[in-house]
Amino acid sequence: METKTKMKSCGKNFIKELEDILSRRERRPIENPAYVRAAVIVPLFNKDGSCHILFTRRTQEVKHHKGQISFPGGAFDEEDGDLRNTALRETFEEIGLRKEDVRIIGILDDIVTITNFIVTPFVGYFGYPYPFRLSQREIDELIEVPLSVLLDPACFSEREIIDGSQKRLVYNYQYGPHSIWGATALILRQFLGLLSSL
16 A cells, blocks of 8 residues: 555655666666667656656557557667667657656666567656647557556456467556557566565
């Protein structure tokens, strides 16, 4: 119950504790030159006194993960220099959130997608409300989900999907009509697991 009380707001103490946890843990990177590097931001913000996570719904025009709910981010570009810059650049291009308005709190473990990407997730915090500008080609909508909802076990399930000729079990978080699954759910489950130590 104490943890859930802290989750009500992404206050300074919560952000500091989260930063400490992320800095102390041993991160698990994945190295495989056959895969494409990518980076995303898990964006935290306060709304109506409670902590939220921001998700995007991708359009049908993007090359990968059409129509899926994801975190803002994308593929590494040599000009980025590093994956942190990739996450910040892509987030700005997709939703208009400027790098100077995001505080990077830490980095989660890399994950591999079925589309052959290695994704490095950065946890960030920004002030809300914010004047977002969505890329019409890439983003259909923004979805603001209270952290307390995602921490409710009733929100989580495993579901079966058809992948080519095979069936796979994937993580799924349900928020009203929104299904958060696949790589995004893997990152989300990892992040929510860290909060149990707060």
